[in-house]
Structures are given as structure tokens and as C-alpha cells.
């Protein structure tokens with residue numbers, strides 16, 4: 001018996017960041033959009049907790065109990081009095097690692113849903129979301145997918161309706177950026193950050209599926225901090241714009257860069273232009289919105 005769950009990456013179409021809170025986190029207005037790049041998490045019974053990972057960047061993924069997927073299995077087993085989880089977790093990675101696309105969060109949400117199905121724990125959606133929030137600020141969104149406004153540290157979700165498809169190109173950078181380091185740089189650059197608020201025009205662009213309007217309203221408050229720590233990203237952003245992207249931004253805390261295109265054909269053109277520019281490691285095209293954690297098979 002094994003269970004496989006597919007989980008999407010995300011892009012933040014608005015990431016409004018407030019000042020640092022006493023607990024070290026930042027209040028956000030975080031407009032998440034799930035995109036069609038997926039990791040797959042497979043779980044099966046084993047003598048003890050073991051983890052394997054394949055795919056691009058898998059050498060950077062920890063295979064011990066610090067892995068977010070392992071932590072998800074441990075948290076679910078603990079809540080249901082199952083002791084240490086006897087499970088083998090395999091992650092087939094396709095989401096860039098440490099790229100600001102919530103790959104680790106996706107694996108946590110995937111492992112949670114997979115273990116729940118494997119063990120028949122029958123956890124409610126509310127309980128799963130609660131465990132997700134304990135694991136990380138982005139993990140609840142990986143579970144639900146689609147589009148959502150995340151407030152608090154990003155874990156309190158309000159689903160958003162999306163009225164059409166949006167095509168994206170993602171450029172992976174050589175190297176990674178640490179999320180805490182980017183938030184620290186944000187604090188240094190923006191000591192007087194105002195209270196974060198979702199932009200009504202951006203929410204309306206999502207609702208109406210209006211790509212030009214979305215292009216005009218996307219923002220990422222972490223972008224100056226990411227560029228300060230990783231200045232060459234500016235060249236990638238410029239290359240994507242020159243190749244026809246209608247918007248170019250750093251994805252979350254970076255260093256992956258995200259390019260919105262007018263349609264699928266335009267996205268392919270942007271991807272070709274970026275690949276030829278020599279300003280990034282690899283390029284992917286993806287469509288949004290994408291569904292959240294989905295059980296693919298249990299056998």
C-alpha cells in the first residue's frame with residue numbers, strides 16, 4: 001500500500017510586509033497563487049521513518065527529521081497517538097529548492113495529506129490546516145492551492161476567486177537565498193514599514209482574469225531586499241522584460257524570478273529569451289491557478 005500526493009508551487013502576486021513582530025515574524029498581506037509546477041510525495045509503510053528525494057536540487061534537501069515532510073508525518077502521528085511514524089517518504093522534486101516557491105512547504109502539505117490517507121487518521125480539514133500552520137507560514141496555502149489572501153504571518157487564509165488562466169515563466173537562479181536573511185534585510189531597508197493591506201485593484205484583476213491589470217498591480221515588498229542580497233537578479237528581470245514579459249518580479253523571498261506573460265505563446269517566447277540571455281540557471285513555463293494537495297493514487 002502506498003499513497004502519492006501532488007502539491008503545487010506558488011508565486012506571491014502581492015507580498016505586502018509590515019514591521020517585525022515581537023515573535024520575529026512579520027505581518028503580511030500575502031496574495032498567493034498556486035502554479036502548475038509540482039512535487040509528488042509518496043508514502044508507504046516501513047520499519048522506521050525514512051526519507052528519499054529525487055529531482056533537480058534534491059542534493060540540497062535534508063533527508064533527516066528536519067525535512068518539512070518528515071516533520072509533517074511526525075506531527076500527525078503525535079496528534080493521533082501513533083508514536084514515531086513508521087513510514088517511508090519519497091519526494092519527487094520539481095519545484096526549485098530554496099527558490100521562494102514554497103517547495104518545502106508543498107512537501108509538508110503533501111506528506112500530511114498522504115499520511116492521513118495511508119493511516120486512515122481521518123483528520124478534518126481544520127486539523128490539517130492547524131498542523132500546516134505549526135509547520136510553516138506558507139504550508140496552509142500549499143494544502144489549499146488556487147488563490148488566497150494570507151494574513152497574520154501568511155497562515156490565515158481567505159480563498160480568492162480567479163476568473164481566468166495566467167501564464168508564468170520562472171527563472172531559477174544559481175544559488176539560493178535564506179528567507180530569514182531576506183526578511184532581516186527588509187527590516188534594515190524599511191524600518192518604518194506601514195501596515196500591510198491587500199490591493200483591491202489586484203484582487204479585482206484576479207477575479208476578472210485580467211492579465212494586463214494583474215501585470216500593472218503585482219508587487220513584492222521583499223524584492224528590494226532580495227536584490228540587495230543578490231544584485232545579479234536585476235539582469236534576469238531585465239532580460240525577461242526585454243523578452244516580452246508584461247510583469248517581472250522576484251518570487252517571494254527569491255532568488256527565483258517570476259515573469260507574467262500575456263498568454264501561453266508569449267510565455268514560450270519569454271522562456272526562450274531568458275534561456276538565451278545567460279542570466280539564469282534554468283527556465284520553466286507554468287499556468288495558474290493550480291489545485292492544492294491532491295491524492296493521485298493509493299494502492
Ligand SMILES: C[C@@](CO)(OP(=O)(O)O)[C@H](O)COP(=O)(O)OP(=O)(O)OC[C@H]1O[C@@H](n2ccc(N)nc2=O)[C@H](O)[C@@H]1O
Nearest residue numbers: 024025026100101102136137138153179180183252253254
Ligand atoms: C517569503 C514567503 C512568502 O510567501 O515565502 P518564500 O518566498 O520564502 O517561499 C513566506 O513569507 C515565508 O514563509 P515560510 O518559508 O513558510 O516561513 P517560515 O518557515 O514560517 O519562517 C521562516 C522565517 O522567515 C521569517 N518570516 C516568515 C514569515 C513571516 N510572515 N515573517 C517572517 O519574518 C522569519 O524569520 C522566520 O523564522
Ligand SMILES: Nc1ncnc2c1ncn2[C@@H]1O[C@H](COP(=O)(O)OP(=O)(O)O)[C@@H](O)[C@H]1O
Nearest residue numbers: 067068069097098099100101102103104105107
Ligand atoms: N522537503 C523539503 N524540500 C526542500 N527544502 C526543504 C525541505 N525540507 C526542509 N527544507 C529546507 O528548507 C529550505 C528552504 O527550501 P524551500 O522550501 O524549497 O524554499 P523557499 O522557502 O524559498 O520556498 C531549504 O534550503 C532546505 O534546507
